[in-house]
Every structure is written in structure tokens, then in C-alpha cells.
Amino acid sequence: MASPGFSAPGGVAVVGSGLIGRSWAMLFASAGFRVKLFDIESRQVTDALVSLRKEMKMLELSGYLKGQLGAEEQLSLISGCSDLREAVEGALHVQECVPENLELKRKLFAQLDKIADDHVVLSSSSSCLLPSKLFAGLAHVKQCLVAHPVNPPYYVPLVELVPHPETAPATVDRTYALMRRVGQSPVRLLREVDGFALNRLQYAVIAEAWRLVEEGVVSPGDLDLVMSDGLGLRYAFIGPLETMHLNAEGMLSYCDRYSEGMKRVLKTFGPVPEFSGATAEKVHQNYWEHRAPTPGPSSDLPLPEEVSGCLLPLKTVLKTTGYSLTRNQNGAAEFTHRELVTASGPRGDPQTIVLMKGPGATTGDLDTRLGRTRVHVYLASALSHAGRII
Known part of the structure; x- marks a missing residue:
């Protein structure tokens, strides 16, 4: 059943033909949307279309192609171009996928702002750049937001929707409905925050993992086992808050039992690591020395x-x-x-x-x-x- 907000597929422009851009193009085509894949270099566009054909044919052969359409039908929905105005013309949604550089993205959105109509959503795939910096001064700022995927989005469904302070609620609603329609799992951030939600959680884990290795508490290999054979298996199916709720007799009971212990441990956390020096070398050597033998060239x-x-x-x-x-x-x-x-x-x-x-x-x-x-x-x-x- 179609998500609210969309009566029929229309056009989507994907700006940037790298791995993330190609993955977005595959997702939109799988749901029946016509996709224009833009790159400033025509050779990049050509190479991207060749890569898409290869990937989608392999997925179809193995039975893992998404959507109700076959690979050829989906491929027929994807076209490439190196003219930005042509790419955006008639689009209901623009998904930007250029390298993570603030000035580059700002320059691109300034161009999009000049050619966009009053109905298209202008969305960035940025993983950490704040919407207030990306979209500052744009005439169509109410139509702008970040839709941050987890790389590659064709295989990982989460998308973080992060609005600019002036983003219209309808823009977020439309993007949420679109992401649901193409099979993603969108989450709404009610306001922008540095790192969004995913990277804030990820960086917190990385920082404490680094400190535990740096302080000689655990080896790099055993630290990773804590995640891969422990927390990772749990959190792959339910999140930390639901885990707390299910662990006892509901959230209130969990907090009553464990809050003092959590606060005691959290107070022992050290400063932000430098992520360099002896610990970086130690982790590198751990995995380099444990390489599996190469079976061939x-x-x-x-x-x-x-x-x-x-x-x-x-x-x-x-x-x-x-x-x-x-x-x-x-x-x-x-x-x-x-x-x-x-x-x-x-x-x-x-x-x-x-x-x-x-x-x-x-x-x-x-x-x-x-x-x-x-x-x-x-x-x-x-x-x-x-x-x-x-």
C-alpha cells in the first residue's frame, strides 16, 4: 500500500553518481520512480549507468532485486545527464550525493535554489553537516532538509531526516512518506544537532572502545567481540531504550534498579581521545598481524x-x-x-x-x-x- 502523500510515482533527481548516488537511484527505481542521475562529468555518468546495470542484473539473478519490477524495467527508469537544470526539471525530489564538503554542497544548493520550483524537495545526503549551514540564505529553505542514509542505502534502510530551523513540516512529511515508499526506515530528528543521532551514538561507542584499549583494559580483538558477539547482536533487533524497557518490569523499574550504577560508571569515562599515536598503531597492528592468508592474487x-x-x-x-x-x-x-x-x-x-x-x-x-x-x-x-x- 502506498504511503500517504504520494498518489503515483513521479520524477526524482539524484545529484552525484558515486556509490551513495547509485544506491539511491536503485532504490527510487525499485519503487517505480523515474530517476535522472546527474554528474558534472559525463564519463562518470556513463560509468555509473554501466555499474548500475551490472549490480541490478546480479541482484535479479540471485533473487534479491528489490521491488515488483524486473531489472530491465527498473533500468529503463534511470537515465543520466550532466546538465543540472535538465536533471531537476519535473522532479518532485532532489537527493544530493556529492562529497562531504561544506563549500561544495553550499555551492550546489545555491545552484539548485535558482532553478528549483516551489514544490520540489531539496534533500542532502550529508552525514554530519548541519542544515543551518548547508541551506543558509536559500530562497527555497522551507523545501530543504537532510536525508542522511547509512552507506549503502540500498542495503541499509535507516534514513535520518534532519530539518533546517525554517524547513516546512510538510517537507519533512513528504520526505518521510517517500522514504517509506521506497522501503527505507526514516527517523525524524525534531531539531538539528551536530552529528545527528546515528553518528552521536556511533562516536560515543568508538570513543569508549578507544579508551578501554588505550588504558590497557582489553585487547582490540576482544573489544570488538564485545560488540560483534554481544551488544551488536542485541541492538541489531531492538534499540537501547527498548532493551532497557524489556530488561526489567518496564522503563521505570529499570531506572529504579540500575540508574545509580549507570551514573557511577559514566562518571569514570575519560576525555575525548586523540585517535592517534600508540593506540592507533596498536589497533592497526592487531588487525594487520591477524590477516588471513591470501589464497591467490x-x-x-x-x-x-x-x-x-x-x-x-x-x-x-x-x-x-x-x-x-x-x-x-x-x-x-x-x-x-x-x-x-x-x-x-x-x-x-x-x-x-x-x-x-x-x-x-x-x-x-x-x-x-x-x-x-x-x-x-x-x-x-x-x-x-x-x-x-x-
């Missing part, structure tokens, strides 16, 4: 742009396929119907590559280094289609 491994086309969130895979993650009699994590290969990534970083197999495939035990590696989930058929043999 690095050229035989998927390139970053190819990985993005077949990367799937583990949570989504488990929910939609019925495959299960369990523990065997030795306590090791185990995936049903998957085979695992540990390899070095394009830059020598360790990865556990999970090759999806069909029903009847053998069960493979997760490598014991799971907590110390990045896990990328690939579709075996997609990798074969890409000609990448591991």
Missing part, C-alpha cells in the same frame, strides 16, 4: 564496487531466507546451508566471505576469527556472474 578478489552489488545485510538474509545461525556442540557459531571461505580483501584486510548456497548445501562452521574479521555476505551466483572465482 588480490586481482582474483572482488573489487569494492563489485562487492557493493552483492553485499547483503546478515540480518536481512536470516529474516528472509529462513536460514539459521546456531551454535554447535563445541560452542562454535554455525550457519545452515552456507560454506565459508576466509580470505584477504583487496587491501589485505581480512574478510570472512559467506557463499550463499541453495537448499541441500552442506553446513559450514564459522571461522573462529569471526569476531576479528569483517563479514561480507555474497551470493555465490552473483560472484560467478561477475567472473570472480575465489
Whole structure:
């Protein structure tokens, strides 16, 4: 059922043809919107369209293409251009995806402000730039907001909607409805704040993780296990506030029981780390020394742009396929119907590559280094289609 605020798909302009821009284009096309993908360099546009075709064909082949339309139908909705006025003409929504540089973005929005009508939403994908700085002085400021995705948005549904102080409520409502329509999970920030919500939470975790390693409390590898095998598994399904509410007899009971302990611990938190020096070297060496052996030339491994086309969130895979993650009699994590290969990534970083197999495939035990590696989930058929043999 369509979300309130949209009677029929219209046109969307995506400004910037990098990974985030391409991912947005795929999302909008999956919901039936006509997309104009803009880049100032025509060669970039051409390359982006080639990449989109490859990614969407691989996803269709493996059964993970979003939407009701086939890959060819979705691709027919996406066109490229290197003329900004042409890209924006007739659009109901503009999604900016240029590099995270304030002056560059301000210059772009000044151009958009001159050619936009009074109905189009002007949205930025910025991860940390405040709307009050991005959109200051624009005539169409009421139509502007930040819609910050988690990279890449085709695979991660969260979008933070952050308004300028003068953004019209209707602009936020329209963008919320659009994001719901394309399958995203929008959240509304009621006012702007430095770092928005996601990065404020993320940076708080990173800062304390850094301090614990820097102060010699825990090793880098064990620290990451605290998240990957503990908090991360919990927070992948419910957030911190819901966890508090469910942990006792509701939120009031939780606060009554644990507030003093939380405050005592929080008072021991140190200053903001420098994120450099001996601790940076220690963390780097920990992961560099624990690299998995390379099975062959690095050229035989998927390139970053190819990985993005077949990367799937583990949570989504488990929910939609019925495959299960369990523990065997030795306590090791185990995936049903998957085979695992540990390899070095394009830059020598360790990865556990999970090759999806069909029903009847053998069960493979997760490598014991799971907590110390990045896990990328690939579709075996997609990798074969890409000609990448591991």
C-alpha cells in the first residue's frame, strides 16, 4: 500500500553518481520512480549507468532485486545527464550525493535554489553537516532538509531526516512518506544537532572502545567481540531504550534498579581521545598481524564496487531466507546451508566471505576469527556472474 502523500510515482533527481548516488537511484527505481542521475562529468555518468546495470542484473539473478519490477524495467527508469537544470526539471525530489564538503554542497544548493520550483524537495545526503549551514540564505529553505542514509542505502534502510530551523513540516512529511515508499526506515530528528543521532551514538561507542584499549583494559580483538558477539547482536533487533524497557518490569523499574550504577560508571569515562599515536598503531597492528592468508592474487578478489552489488545485510538474509545461525556442540557459531571461505580483501584486510548456497548445501562452521574479521555476505551466483572465482 502506498504511503500517504504520494498518489503515483513521479520524477526524482539524484545529484552525484558515486556509490551513495547509485544506491539511491536503485532504490527510487525499485519503487517505480523515474530517476535522472546527474554528474558534472559525463564519463562518470556513463560509468555509473554501466555499474548500475551490472549490480541490478546480479541482484535479479540471485533473487534479491528489490521491488515488483524486473531489472530491465527498473533500468529503463534511470537515465543520466550532466546538465543540472535538465536533471531537476519535473522532479518532485532532489537527493544530493556529492562529497562531504561544506563549500561544495553550499555551492550546489545555491545552484539548485535558482532553478528549483516551489514544490520540489531539496534533500542532502550529508552525514554530519548541519542544515543551518548547508541551506543558509536559500530562497527555497522551507523545501530543504537532510536525508542522511547509512552507506549503502540500498542495503541499509535507516534514513535520518534532519530539518533546517525554517524547513516546512510538510517537507519533512513528504520526505518521510517517500522514504517509506521506497522501503527505507526514516527517523525524524525534531531539531538539528551536530552529528545527528546515528553518528552521536556511533562516536560515543568508538570513543569508549578507544579508551578501554588505550588504558590497557582489553585487547582490540576482544573489544570488538564485545560488540560483534554481544551488544551488536542485541541492538541489531531492538534499540537501547527498548532493551532497557524489556530488561526489567518496564522503563521505570529499570531506572529504579540500575540508574545509580549507570551514573557511577559514566562518571569514570575519560576525555575525548586523540585517535592517534600508540593506540592507533596498536589497533592497526592487531588487525594487520591477524590477516588471513591470501589464497591467490588480490586481482582474483572482488573489487569494492563489485562487492557493493552483492553485499547483503546478515540480518536481512536470516529474516528472509529462513536460514539459521546456531551454535554447535563445541560452542562454535554455525550457519545452515552456507560454506565459508576466509580470505584477504583487496587491501589485505581480512574478510570472512559467506557463499550463499541453495537448499541441500552442506553446513559450514564459522571461522573462529569471526569476531576479528569483517563479514561480507555474497551470493555465490552473483560472484560467478561477475567472473570472480575465489
